[in-house]
Amino acid sequence: MSRIFFEELGIRSPDYHLEAGSGLHGQQTGLIMERVEEVLLREKPDVVLVFGDTNSTLGAAVATSKIHLPVVHVEAGLRSFNKQMPEEINRVLTDHVSAVLFCPCRAAVLNLQAEGFRNVLNNGRLTSLDVSIKDESAQAPGINNPVVINVGDIMYDLLLHASRIAETKPSILDHLGVDSREYYLLTIHRAENTDDHAKFGDIVEFVNNLASEKTVLFPCHPRTKTVLKNSARHFSDKVRIIEPAGYFDMLMLLKNCDLVMTDSGGIQKEAYWMGVPCITLRDETEWGETVASGWNVLRRDFIGRHNVHHGERNAYGDGKASERIVHILQHLYP
Secondary structure, eight states: OHHHHHHHTTOOOOSOOOOOOSSOHHHHHHHHHHHHHHHHHHHOOSOEEEETTSHHHHHHHHHHHHTTOOEEEETTTOOOSOTTSHHHHHHHHHHTTOSEEEESSHHHHHHHHHTTOOEEGGGGSOOOTTOOHHHHSSSOOBTTBOEEEEOOOHHHHHHHHHHHHHTTSOOHHHHHTOOTTSEEEEEOOOHHHHSOHHHHHHHHHHHHHHHTTSEEEEEOOHHHHHHHHTOSOOOOTTEEEEOOOOHHHHHHHHHHOSEEEEOOHHHHHHHHHHTOOEEESSSOOSOHHHHHHTSEEEGGGOOSSOOOOOSOOOTTOSSOHHHHHHHHHHHHOO
């Protein structure tokens, strides 16, 4: 599925492909560590940047720190406080071997401070675009003195850029024969939902209940499709299963739906930015600001409506996180 993102966003093919996309968690992470280390020893970079909370994030971070190169973690400090989630383990461990931690919001900074991080720029507030880290940071960053910086969320940067492009593309709504606000949108992919048969069955029942109101469009992840075939519970006829959509098509499906149900952190934020009511199909979320705003609600707390508290959707910066990251890295590692 990754190929379509490279093609649509105009990203060139990777110089290296680790070919570690399947297997048990330990097996996959170990393979990533081994193959990343080979690349690092060959390329000899000054710094290694990792993003998010996947097994590749953790594998690359550990391999990098073991050969004494600085790790820079983008999207640092997020916490669901549920250590049964593989992503939570990946986040925590990656943060604690990083030299520079770029946080998407102030709450992420506060999480890191609660874990003992003290070298915090600008008291955790969003930094200026021309911040001088050497002037404002009490000490130079390193693995024994990591620096924590609130730069905003790079996904917001991407959303602003991609939304303009998506509007120029042929309409996915026309292709599917649906009208704006006349459908709900559904995505399910997390292992905590797809690997737990009871939880997956509960989600199916929840979605079927809402599908009595409107048709639900479900771009089905390949792994979820396999789970669905083997499940004792089945979606009603009002749930329309379609092929996975590309990024631009997903933006248009999300922008025009009346409500989205998802276990994706990215879609929670995109719905928040677009002003689309969201139901998160999990028991917790790392993106607490979306819930506080009222645009997002956890499935267990949904009572048939959303209570949007305010129209502001800027908890994750101003859409210039990437500029801040590049500026800071240029000064830290010239």
